Amino acid sequence: MVQEVLKTGVPDTIPETMACVEIAAPGGPEALRPARRPVPRPGPGEVLIRVAAAGINRPDVLQRQGKYPPPPGASDLPGLEVSGTIVALGADVADLGVGDAVCALLAGGGYAEYCLAPAPQCLPVPAGLDLVSAAGLPETFFTVWTNVFERGRLVAGETLLVHGGGSGIGTAAIALARAMGARVIATAGSAGKCAACERLGAERAVNYREEDFVAVVGQLTAGRGVDLVLDMVGGDYLPRNLACLAPDGRLVQIALLRGAHGELDLGRLMRQRLTVTGSTLRVRPVEEKGRIARALCERVWPLLAAGRVWPVIDSRFPLEQAAEAHRRMESGAHFGKILLSVDPRPLTTPGPSDNFGGRHP
Numbered sequence: 001m002v003q004e005v006l007k008t009g010v011p012d013t014i015p016e017t018m019a020c021v022e023i024a025a026p027g028g029p030e031a032l033r034p035a036r037r038p039v040p041r042p043g044p045g046e047v048l049i050r051v052a053a054a055g056i057n058r059p060d061v062l063q064r065q066g067k068y069p070p071p072p073g074a075s076d077l078p079g080l081e082v083s084g085t086i087v088a089l090g091a092d093v094a095d096l097g098v099g100d101a102v103c104a105l106l107a108g109g110g111y112a113e114y115c116l117a118p119a120p121q122c123l124p125v126p127a128g129l130d131l132v133s134a135a136g137l138p139e140t141f142f143t144v145w146t147n148v149f150e151r152g153r154l155v156a157g158e159t160l161l162v163h164g165g166g167s168g169i170g171t172a173a174i175a176l177a178r179a180m181g182a183r184v185i186a187t188a189g190s191a192g193k194c195a196a197c198e199r200l201g202a203e204r205a206v207n208y209r210e211e212d213f214v215a216v217v218g219q220l221t222a223g224r225g226v227d228l229v230l231d232m233v234g235g236d237y238l239p240r241n242l243a244c245l246a247p248d249g250r251l252v253q254i255a256l257l258r259g260a261h262g263e264l265d266l267g268r269l270m271r272q273r274l275t276v277t278g279s280t281l282r283v284r285p286v287e288e289k290g291r292i293a294r295a296l297c298e299r300v301w302p303l304l305a306a307g308r309v310w311p312v313i314d315s316r317f318p319l320e321q322a323a324e325a326h327r328r329m330e331s332g333a334h335f336g337k338i339l340l341s342v343d344p345r346p347l348t349t350p351g352p353s354d355n356f357g358g359r360h361p
């Protein structure tokens, strides 16, 4: 494999070691420790990416706390998505080349200057989007596509209720569902986040701390309910989510911020012909993620290139300030994606706050 790479002359430019951020021991943000590790070498079907930026996701926080171990064979470094430039190819990689600008979904290892990605999980940086902002795409867009449009079967003209509208996942779901011609109602925990959800395309955002989202959904849909609920809250939201669903409605569960158990009214489920389902992305095999990547390329990348959808970037931090970035996520003050950036170039997406200039978001 290294022989393969040597033909390109690229290894000369790849150092032996790299800066990265590792989890010293399960704990708070201070557990994230800058370190040096050997630069990994691509195996069959993998590419080596020089990282421009890595997206931060809530599962990284759980991993740091010791509650979400990486799957077997994955890097122990956190980081589920990156953008950057391919600098080496493993054996059996046909459709990608050294020098390609990509963003990639990872099973781990993104908080580093270099990382490995399975080739099928790499996507081109959409036309018109800067390389750093593209790091905010893979985890949220893979998750939203497979849960909202595949599992949840949302189509134009239907109505989506998305909880956590200000999250990375929520902002992508609002933007994409609107671009696909659906009506969107969102929930969020502050007036500011609700206003931002509405600017992004939600017809109405409900501050769940002050209003009952079930009642608002009833008013907005003339008592019919929504066709799909995308939920990351769980727990006591389960019966309330079901109460929001129209006949033949679907509830897709993607996280359990308020617990794994709730009351399921089977009578309502039968009478209204409801579907309750859910999924997690990280454990799914490379072929499955590759299939989602191809669907994204075909259906969503043109929307990104046309500027009809974009990753909402809350803020970015230099790689070595990963602990600060996690503190921001855990504060809950963010709206959209938080990035860790190796590349200091300015972003071109609308409205990012930027810690590179010393400003705090």
Ligand SMILES: NC(=O)c1ccc[n+]([C@@H]2O[C@H](COP(=O)([O-])OP(=O)(O)OC[C@H]3O[C@@H](n4cnc5c(N)ncnc54)[C@H](OP(=O)(O)O)[C@@H]3O)[C@@H](O)[C@H]2O)c1
Residues within 6 Å of the ligand: 056, 057, 058, 059, 139, 143, 164, 165, 166, 167, 168, 169, 170, 187, 188, 189, 190, 193, 232, 233, 253, 254, 255, 256, 257, 258, 279, 280, 281, 282, 329, 332, 336
């Ligand atoms: N299943 C999958 O494949 C998959 C993949 C990726 C992520 N996820 C999950 O999706 C969720 C969003 O991920 P992310 O990276 O976008 O995280 P994030 O930006 O940190 O978003 C979490 C959101 O949850 C809301 N929230 C927190 N506690 C809440 C509560 N008790 N009740 C209602 N809302 C609450 C917060 O918004 P407010 O300020 O409005 O409360 C926040 O916007 C995470 O739970 C993550 O684990 C699932």
